[in-house]
Amino acid sequence: MEELQSLGLIVAGIVLFFIIMYYVPIVLWISALVSGVRISLIQLVLMRIRKVPPTNIVRAMIEAHKAGLKDVKRDELEAHFLAGGHIEKVVHALVSAAKANIDLSFKMATAIDLAGRDVFQAVQMSVNPKVIDTPPVAAVAKDGIQLITKARVTVRANIKQLVGGAGEETILARVGEGIVSSIGSSTSHKAVLENPDSISKLVLQKGLDAGTAFEILSIDIADIDIGKNIGAVLQMDQAEADKNIAQARAEERRAMAVALEQEMKAKAQEARAKVIEAEAEVPKAMAEAFRNGNLGIMDYVKYRNIEADTAMRESIAKPQTPPSPKSDNK
Numbered sequence: 242m243e244e245l246q247s248l249g250l251i252v253a254g255i256v257l258f259f260i261i262m263y264y265v266p267i268v269l270w271i272s273a274l275v276s277g278v279r280i281s282l283i284q285l286v287l288m289r290i291r292k293v294p295p296t297n298i299v300r301a302m303i304e305a306h307k308a309g310l311k312d313v314k315r316d317e318l319e320a321h322f323l324a325g326g327h328i329e330k331v332v333h334a335l336v337s338a339a340k341a342n343i344d345l346s347f348k349m350a351t352a353i354d355l356a357g358r359d360v361f362q363a364v365q366m367s368v369n370p371k372v373i374d375t376p377p378v379a380a381v382a383k384d385g386i387q388l389i390t391k392a393r394v395t396v397r398a399n400i401k402q403l404v405g406g407a408g409e410e411t412i413l414a415r416v417g418e419g420i421v422s423s424i425g426s427s428t429s430h431k432a433v434l435e436n437p438d439s440i441s442k443l444v445l446q447k448g449l450d451a452g453t454a455f456e457i458l459s460i461d462i463a464d465i466d467i468g469k470n471i472g473a474v475l476q477m478d479q480a481e482a483d484k485n486i487a488q489a490r491a492e493e494r495r496a497m498a499v500a501l502e503q504e505m506k507a508k509a510q511e512a513r514a515k516v517i518e519a520e521a522e523v524p525k526a527m528a529e530a531f532r533n534g535n536l537g538i539m540d541y542v543k544y545r546n547i548e549a550d551t552a553m554r555e556s557i558a559k560p561q562t563p564p565s566p567k568s569d570n571k
Contacts, residue, residue: 269299276303280315293319301332308336312347326354334360338400341368345400353403358454366398370458373409378417380424385472388430390420390440391464396455406454416460419444430467437462 270282277571280299288295298318313335318328331350338345343364355358373394381387394416399406423443427433433440441460450457530536 261522266520269295270318273299273303274304278302278306284315288319291319291323293322297322297328305335308339310335310339310347310421317347319353321351321354322541326351330354330361330415334364337361337364337368337379343367347546349400349404353400356404358403360403361545362402363400363454365397366396367400369394370397372396373412374463375413375416378420380428382424382427382433384429385470385475386430387468387471388424388433389468390424391468392416392420393461393463395458395461397458399450399454399456403454407452408454411453412449412455412457415449416444416448419447419449426538434465434467434511437465447558501502 244502267282270280270285273280279297280302285295285299288298298315301318302313302315310332313332321331322328331347331354334350334353335345336346337343338350341364345364350360353363367483373396375392375394378390378392379387394412396412420440423440424430424433440462444460447458527536527541531541
């Protein structure tokens with residue numbers, strides 16, 4: 242029993258020792274003290290209680306102290322960590338900015354970090370500019386020839402505009418818009434091919450980096466290809482459309498003429514029916530005249546002779562059709 246009790250005391254002592262060493266990081270306190278960073282052991286214990294990793298805070302303070310940064314304080318580092326920031330990147334950015342003579346305060350660095358941007362990468366881009374390749378931009382000159390252009394935009398991070406400034410997508414969109422405007426104002430595509438630097442000069446004059454997180458240093462035309470003859474294609478499409486319209490109007494007029502012809506045929510049939518109806522009344526009138534004594538037999542005979550003479554004259558007036566070849570052979 243005594244051996245078990247002693248073994249339990251040893252295990253409890255070891256566990257208690259590790260707990261004390263966790264909440265009281267003496268080694269970390271000694272490391273900070275040796276590096277010249279003044280921080281009390283009680284503050285390290287309170288960091289553990291506040292769920293703040295003291296190792297990250299102490300390392301950040303040592304790095305800032307060695308770099309000569311005096312505006313980096315423990316309370317501000319803790320507050321930035323609790324706000325969801327990255328204290329390592331902030332301190333790295335401050336050290337890099339100080340070495341490159343870039344005006345970057347701790348407040349500005351934390352604001353950039355909390356805005357969702359990589360502040361350390363932004364400082365590096367401010368020192369070493371970044372080259373952005375634009376996608377192919379198609380534009381049409383005044384002579385109707387399409388030009389497909391690729392450009393390379395050299396940008397540098399603008400530290401003061403990183404919070405609330407537009408990103409790379411806006412830069413690419415504005416550069417593409419400037420290229421289209423520059424080519425569209427050219428009288429001929431040959432002039433653009435002869436002087437491609439005129440595009441970059443005109444685009445740079447427009448101040449496309451206003452309101453963005455970058456500063457445009459240069460715009461270089463990497464490649465220009467000739468595309469389609471848009472003017473000819475549009476003229477062909479317009480001619481095809483005009484032809485279709487003319488055909489539709491002609492078809493409309495033809496349909497109206499056919500309808501009018503059918504209407505006239507119907508009117509002719511109606512008139513012919515009225516004539517037949519009137520002719521049918523003639524025998525009735527003659528019979529009525531016979532009964533009333535207004536028409537004699539000799540008058541009727543003369544009427545028939547006149548009809549026969551009229552029929553004979555009509556037959557004589559009609560042209561005779563020539564005999565067919567088959568009848569001649571027979």
